[in-house]
Amino acid sequence: MNTPTDHDRDDLRYAEYVLGVLDADARAAVEREIHDNPQAAAAVALWQRHLLPLSEDIPAVAPADYVWARLQSGLGLAPDIPAPAPARRRLWDSLPLWRWLGIGASMLAAACLVMLFSTPLPAPITVGAQYMVSSIQQDNGITGWTAAMDIQHAQMVVVPATPAAIAGDRSPELWLIPPGGKPMPLGVIARDKPTTVKLRPDQLANLTAKALLAVSVEPAGGSPTGQPTGPVVAKGPISGA
Amino acid sequence: MSSSPAEREELSRILVAAGHGDQRAFAELYRRTSSRLFGVCLRMLRDRGEAEDTLQEIYTTVWRRAGSFDPARASAITWLVTLGRNKAIDRLRQHREAPLPDPAIALDLVDEQPSPATDAELSQERQRLERCLDALEPQHKAAVRAAFFSGATYNELAAHCSVPLATMKSWIRRSLIRLRTCLES
Missing domain, CATH: 2.60.40 (Immunoglobulin-like)
Structure with a gap:
């Protein structure tokens, strides 16, 4: 059975996972827990709601048109789907x-x-x-x-x-x-x-x-x-x- | 995240439609969100080619997994940015076995002035988070920001700040605990 200390330690690990500081092995371990354990998934989701607003600080940059062309051919999408045109700088x-x-x-x-x-x-x-x-x-x-x-x-x-x-x-x-x-x-x-x-x-x-x-x-x-x-x-x- | 509730709901509907295999909805989702996700990829990977490959990978996964999006559990943009950051971090971990000198991380650490937008343009969640970040010591706040924007590991962050690994861990862990208390109060 998990003690409160275990719980706190796990929660901190989920926060570290969302922040992005864990190495590949530790990330993989958290991802397995998210998959297997609904409580872990809920705790990670809460940290995402807490920390993801920081991403609003990052300026949006329109990708080149060929990225959509590559996606369209890679996924086999209908060719008549119009190419989306995000706003671009002049x-x-x-x-x-x-x-x-x-x-x-x-x-x-x-x-x-x-x-x-x-x-x-x-x-x-x-x-x-x-x-x-x-x-x-x-x-x-x-x-x-x-x-x-x-x-x-x-x-x-x-x-x-x-x-x-x-x-x-x-x-x-x-x-x-x-x-x-x-x-x-x-x-x-x-x-x-x-x-x-x-x-x-x-x-x-x-x-x-x-x-x-x-x-x-x-x-x-x-x-x-x-x-x-x-x-x-x-x-x-x-x-x- | 800084959009109106109506826009959020619409984006959510578009993502759900894409999850049902609606190609036009998928194209519209890409039109609305790709610049945001490409900005995230560029910031973390700092290489246009890598960021383009990652963006393609992200939307390939979106197309295949949009059916698992549950609007009751997360907003569409949170779901997308989470997926995007995870792909970008996975790519960083694949390529960077050893920490590379990265002046940009150091820049993130001294670049104290975040807000690209005025308060009015930021979501309520972002403003609330900023108030909680402001309650941290400036150095700790900078470390949390640098970690989030760079996707660097504890080891990399410690190396770039020339502080012992244990110090970096302690700064960030204490900050996360304080942020949780502040945000959940």
């Missing part, structure tokens, strides 16, 4: 964007401008993770291309920076590489002018901060197999703008 208020643009990424700025002028102007222009960017670097450390992705309009603009020369009968091809996944072809890109790539929903769903963009050298017109056949000459991580 583009011009985005400090990270300006910081990013301020670090000498002039080619990226060019890519953003190309995109802003080449798409029908949405009102208001918004950002957050609606735009993503990647600096695609070659093995010598020099940026070959920069890519700016406009999630809302499902397109990417790839602007050549200083791509290394390749043989005339070959084409650079762009790939999206999801973490732990196979490269997805995004098509042949130009070495002398910006290329606009339209993104399909399955490609959009894989545009995450953990994915990579890569460029391989392929026969003219692109890989005949749907997977890279030539050497990868440049790659870069994707990040939110």
Whole structure:
């Protein structure tokens, strides 16, 4: 039989569980008690009501649209369910964007401008993770291309920076590489002018901060197999703008 | 939590509908609550990619387990934030075998001024909790806040504050006991 001291000690442990200070083993033990013992479950629920109001202090941040796209495909939801659009900050208020643009990424700025002028102007222009960017670097450390992705309009603009020369009968091809996944072809890109790539929903769903963009050298017109056949000459991580 | 009773009831209905497999209700639930939960994930995980993966995991679980939500026992937002924090803490525990230097925890500890919103915008529960937190010693209050927002273990918190583990445990345990007395009075 539990003594009052045991009761107090258990209750403190439930409070520690809700606060989040227990290690993995101690958490697992509390979770088993919640599952097996209604009294434990009620005590934990009471602490949640006590402490969870603290979470009101945390500013809400709208997730990128592709998170919903990933959920929708992962759960097999009907594709006609409209994408929910949480409120977003305005583009011009985005400090990270300006910081990013301020670090000498002039080619990226060019890519953003190309995109802003080449798409029908949405009102208001918004950002957050609606735009993503990647600096695609070659093995010598020099940026070959920069890519700016406009999630809302499902397109990417790839602007050549200083791509290394390749043989005339070959084409650079762009790939999206999801973490732990196979490269997805995004098509042949130009070495002398910006290329606009339209993104399909399955490609959009894989545009995450953990994915990579890569460029391989392929026969003219692109890989005949749907997977890279030539050497990868440049790659870069994707990040939110 | 800072919403009106009518909004709470509506959110509760949406969550129950999602629990019955209503996809539109699920999309509406995501629209209303994902920013709140993503903020929580970002704050704890401090990495956008990790936070996105965790958010996806959270809503996958919501879709599968919303049927177990009981409106008589908790508000929808409490149920969701609890689920979200648990997923984020599980992920922290998987990745952090050893305490990492984390300046943000130290920041939480000195960042005494919480309220992002004026009192009027905070729920009654939040205001009440603040009054009880204010009755603690400032250092203890800061430790409780840092623990809640970071999801760090006792060991990690002690390391970041450069205090012995026993000291950190005693600060937080005494605070929790005093908070319970204050909140249940």
